[in-house]
Amino acid sequence: MLEKVVPPSHPHVSQSHNPRIPVFKNVESFSRKLVPEKRTSKCRLTGLCEETQDDDALKVGIIGGGHLGKQLAHTLLQFVPIPAENLRISTRRPETLDEFKKLGIQCFYQNASLVGWANVVFLCCLPSQLPNICVEIQTRLGKDCIVYSFVSAIPVSRLKLLLNHTNILRPQYQCAEDLAHIWGANKEITAALQDPVIIQATCPYNPAGGISLNIKWLEGMFYALLNFCTAKDMPHSQVLRHLSELFPSQHLKACKKDEASPLKFQAQDFVSKIYAKNLSQKRPFPLFDLTAVQLKETPFSQYLSNSTTFQDRFTHLYYDSFGISLTKEQEEPEVSTGSPSQ
Known part of the structure; x- marks a missing residue:
């Protein structure tokens, strides 16, 4: 069933x-x-x-x-x-x-x-x-x-x-x-x-x-969000700004002051560097093929894998949305071999 x-x-x-x-x-x-x-x-x-x-x-x-x-x-x-x-x-x-x-x-x-x-x-x-x-x-x-x-x-x-x-x-x-x-x-x-x-x-x-x-699947959900905003003709710069600000706003109390700065998503985190370079601030993102996103590597694939900062912020956001606090053991980040360029 x-x-x-x-x-x-x-x-x-x-x-x-x-x-x-x-x-x-x-x-x-x-x-x-x-x-x-x-x-x-x-x-x-x-x-x-x-x-x-x-x-x-x-x-x-x-x-x-x-x-x-x-x-x-x-x-x-x-x-x-x-x-x-x-x-x-x-x-x-x-x-x-x-x-x-x-x-x-x-x-x-x-x-x-x-x-x-x-x-x-x-x-x-x-x-x-x-x-x-x-x-x-x-x-x-x-x-x-x-x-x-x-x-x-x-x-x-x-x-x-x-x-x-x-x-x-x-x-x-x-x-x-x-x-x-x-x-x-x-x-x-x-x-x-x-x-x-x-x-x-x-x-x-x-x-x-x-x-x-x-x-x-998580990657697909983020591209689905971008598609949702593109359908509303939202400039990609506005989408990136709000997306960046959202993560720390959910758990600033859990962060040290020097760790509470927002994530800074950039266009090249979601599209190729060449496409991002030619994307004016007021233009929306393109509509992404979500089936291709789930079957192939994308610019966001590397970001999800390498950014321990994103993983930590997303985990806090996830727990906070259900009114649950992380334990000290859960807050300790895993060691990463690298992070995407910002």
């Missing part, structure tokens, strides 16, 4: 916890911090704040209302949080989702309509249902709509063909051999994400939890 938290080769592991959700929560929160400034600037210039608000809002659609779709909806509502009016669910049995309807969430069975409205779509369907769903929605997908697939049996290269779309994210797992100690057994996702042990286990730079995500 799709709802399992590990690949199908391990069917006896609990379905209750999904390590993909916390990291999406953090990267999605970046977009919530970036977009409001664009909206505020537009309001000052045009006075059209009310008219532009809906266009700039993050609108999330879920295709599939089974166990996984329901837990995903609960998680987005509780931990991001997504306003109910910005979340919609399309399922063959909308009558089973009364609990969400009471919260003000629209639930229906219109996949194409959902995709035409949303700028982030989660596929929570069965593998056998996916081909027909792709036929339904592919002509309604905007090029900047991010499709996040929980259908583990279908590789991202196949999804690209089925959807005729490149803005796709699909996680890949690495599982420990000793499945008897997998964290999160028999817990609902919302309960699991309040457990400090599970938060530690799901942190991308702490693969000791039993099930970990390929770091290429």
Whole structure:
């Protein structure tokens, strides 16, 4: 079943916890911090704040209302949080989702309509249902709509063909051999994400939890964020500035004064040096092919691997987003052989 938290080769592991959700929560929160400034600037210039608000809002659609779709909806509502009016669910049995309807969430069975409205779509369907769903929605997908697939049996290269779309994210797992100690057994996702042990286990730079995500997935999430901002016509210099400032702002109290300066992302951390050199300050980043990002090396690949400063700041941001403090042992950085040029 799709709802399992590990690949199908391990069917006896609990379905209750999904390590993909916390990291999406953090990267999605970046977009919530970036977009409001664009909206505020537009309001000052045009006075059209009310008219532009809906266009700039993050609108999330879920295709599939089974166990996984329901837990995903609960998680987005509780931990991001997504306003109910910005979340919609399309399922063959909308009558089973009364609990969400009471919260003000629209639930229906219109996949194409959902995709035409949303700028982030989660596929929570069965593998056998996916081909027909792709036929339904592919002509309604905007090029900047991010499709996040929980259908583990279908590789991202196949999804690209089925959807005729490149803005796709699909996680890949690495599982420990000793499945008897997998964290999160028999817990609902919302309960699991309040457990400090599970938060530690799901942190991308702490693969000791039993099930970990390929770091290429985290890379894809950052490029997805850039695509989200590009779709809003945000200058790349503004995106880099906000992204740089975000990390220390979450944990300045945990840093020594001389270590509390912001990270300084540069354009060449995400694009080639030649492209970055010719990129004017007011131009957005290009729209990146997320399927290629997950399959090939990118400029950000080296940055993620080599920058211990980024790894430390991201870990603090991750823990802080769940209201959890790092222990002294957890705060000690690992030795790195190098760091990217800044």
